[in-house]
């Protein structure tokens with residue numbers, strides 16, 4: 405196993421409401437990056453205001469970072485985190501073919517959702533946040549009951565049910581943190597291009613027809629690529645469209 409990355413803090417909480425909420429509380433006291441792992445999370449939150457149910461044995465953690473960057477650059481961190489998750493999953497299962505990345509920031513295992521990412525930023529001054537919180541939830545041990553999710557949600561799966569790999573949250577953190585540090589270094593050193601290329605090489609359904617639903621519209625088209633801003637590029641009957649935020653359906 406790779407060593408814990410230099411310069412990154414690590415704290416483990418027996419119970420927390422939400423590791424992203426905890427990140428916001430402690431961010432002003434931090435001088436550098438910090439991982440916060442909640443062994444029990446009682447009020448986890450997901451994207452678009454949804455709840456995130458954190459079941460026993462699952463992974464709920466947040467990385468707090470202090471990048472001095474504009475929001476559009478910061479938003480690309482979800483691709484950085486997706487790549488780190490992909491590598492961590494491969495490290496614990498040795499099954500790269502089983503995993504794929506779903507735009508914008510889910511990880512799929514055998515086509516079901518095994519992990520999600522919630523990126524939040526706060527403390528804005530001069531258009532830049534003082535910190536960001538990259539919240540990561542992984543169904544290590546249990547998948548939520550599909551009946552309790554929205555009917556259109558991607559089928560949830562757990563690592564153990566699909567791969568038989570029994571991994572506890574602290575062990576997963578110790579694999580994920582160095583993987584994240586690697587991709588973060590690539591991002592700050594070389595920019596988004598190597599991240600974009602690596603992400604597309606692991607993407608689900610490139611070249612296939614998918615549906616993207618934004619707050620106002622629905623697009624059906626061929627998943628062409630992710631552009632230099634992280635937008636989803638779909639080739640539709642009306643031409644190429646570049647979509648900054650949407651839920652996608654296969």
Ligand SMILES: O=C(O)CCCC[C@@H]1SC[C@@H]2NC(=O)N[C@@H]21
Nearest residue numbers: 422448449450451465520539541
């Ligand atoms: O909707 C999604 O797919 C994103 C889910 C993110 C859940 C994680 S669990 C750890 C962190 N703390 C939270 O409250 N949410 C994120």
